[in-house]
Every structure is written in structure tokens, then in C-alpha cells.
Amino acid sequence: MTDRFFPAMFLLGLLASGPAFAARQDLVLSPVNTQALLHARSALTDIDGNFGDVSGALTYDLDRQSCHVDMTMNVSSLKVGSAVLKQVMLSGIMLDSDTHPVMRYVGDCRPRIVKGQLRMELAGKLTLRGQTHPLVLTTELQFQGNTLMRIVSHGGFDQRQWGMSTLLHSVDPMVRVETVILMK
Known part of the structure; x- marks a missing residue:
């Protein structure tokens, strides 16, 4: 009996051990769980927008x-304060929604030490107006136990790098962006 018992137990142990399952969460991004926001300043007004x-x-x-994040925003879904402002934002001198109907951000989280504190950032590339440039966002991961519940990222970029107009310097070239992703 022991001749069969130990090999059987060994085989059972191998089968039961198998590969360990990682604590991985996958989420399909949608307007229900993701907000993509932007903020710009002009000589006349502040411009707050979000992509619907x-x-x-x-x-x-x-x-x-x-x-890892791969997010696409439909440019014409941008919601801002007024129809006139939206028309300017979507025009060829700004976001150019007719020629470039989508914006895309692809990036990966990476840890970074800032003043002795561990911080997380999202390092990636933003494609806007047919041009792709690096964009690093400061990122906060919010947990409940070991489960990721929310990711908030924010940063900024110089819109001139993507060929957008500052309307004869009446618009601040720096645009602030924020994304909020709820893990639901």
C-alpha cells in the first residue's frame, strides 16, 4: 500500500499546487467608470471640460x-461651458475634431521616490491632433484592503507641442488634465 500511496500523494500535490493566480484586475473603460477632464485658461475665462x-x-x-492604461477619448464629445466655446475648442486651430476625431493615452504605472516618499506616476504617451508625445501624470491609487478601488491621475502639458494655437497669446499654453477611474 505504501508503494502506491506516496507516488499518488506526490502526484496529487503537484496537480493541486499548479500556478499561483495573481491578484489582477481588468476593467473596460467607459463613461460610467471613467472621467477625462481638462482645464485651460484664457484672457477671458477659465475653460473646464470633460469628455463624454x-x-x-x-x-x-x-x-x-x-x-497599464489604454484610453481613447472621442474629441467631439468634449463638454464645455457654451456652444461657442465648444466650437472654438473643436476647430482646426485647437483640437481639430474633424481631422483627428480621437485622442489616445497609453501608459504604465511606475513607482518614484519624491522627497523620501514613494509616489506613483503614470508614464505614457498622448496622441492628440495626430501627434504623439510623452506625458507623465502624477497618480494616486486608492485601495480597500488589497483591492484597487480608484485611480486618480493629474498633470499638464504645453498645447503648442501638439500644434494647438494660443489664439495670439490669449490662451495660456499650459493645459491641466485629470482622469478618474473607478474600478466598477
Whole structure:
């Protein structure tokens, strides 16, 4: 009996051990769980906008302490204070929604030490007006236990780098962006 018992137990142990399952969360991005916001300043007014049509994917891996975001925003879904302001924002001198109907951000989380504190940032590339440039966002990961509940990222970029007009210097070239992703 012992001749069969130990090999059987060994085989059972191998089968039961199998690969460990990582604590990975995958999320399909949509307007229900994702906000993509922008803020710009002009000589006349502040411009706060959000994109109503957002899509893409987020993967977070707790074991590897990593995340990957691939987010697309429909440019014409931008909501701002007025129809006139929206028309200017979507025009060829700004976001150019007719020629470039989508914006896309692809990036990965990475840890960074700032003044002795561990911080997370999202390092990626923003494609806007057919041009792709690096964009690093400061990122806060909010957890409940070991489960990621929310990611908030913010940063800024110089719109001139993507060929957008400052309307004869009446618009501040720096645009602030923020994304909020709820893991639901």
C-alpha cells in the first residue's frame, strides 16, 4: 500500500499546487467608470471640460505592483461651458475634431521616490491632433484592503507641442488634465 500511496500523494500535490493566480484586475473603460477632464485658461475665462465618450482598458496587477492604461477619448464629445466655446475648442486651430476625431493615452504605472516618499506616476504617451508625445501624470491609487478601488491621475502639458494655437497669446499654453477611474 505504501508503494502506491506516496507516488499518488506526490502526484496529487503537484496537480493541486499548479500556478499561483495573481491578484489582477481588468476593467473596460467607459463613461460610467471613467472621467477625462481638462482645464485651460484664457484672457477671458477659465475653460473646464470633460469628455463624454471615453473607452479603453485598464489592467492592474497587485502582485507585480503594475498597471497599464489604454484610453481613447472621442474629441467631439468634449463638454464645455457654451456652444461657442465648444466650437472654438473643436476647430482646426485647437483640437481639430474633424481631422483627428480621437485622442489616445497609453501608459504604465511606475513607482518614484519624491522627497523620501514613494509616489506613483503614470508614464505614457498622448496622441492628440495626430501627434504623439510623452506625458507623465502624477497618480494616486486608492485601495480597500488589497483591492484597487480608484485611480486618480493629474498633470499638464504645453498645447503648442501638439500644434494647438494660443489664439495670439490669449490662451495660456499650459493645459491641466485629470482622469478618474473607478474600478466598477
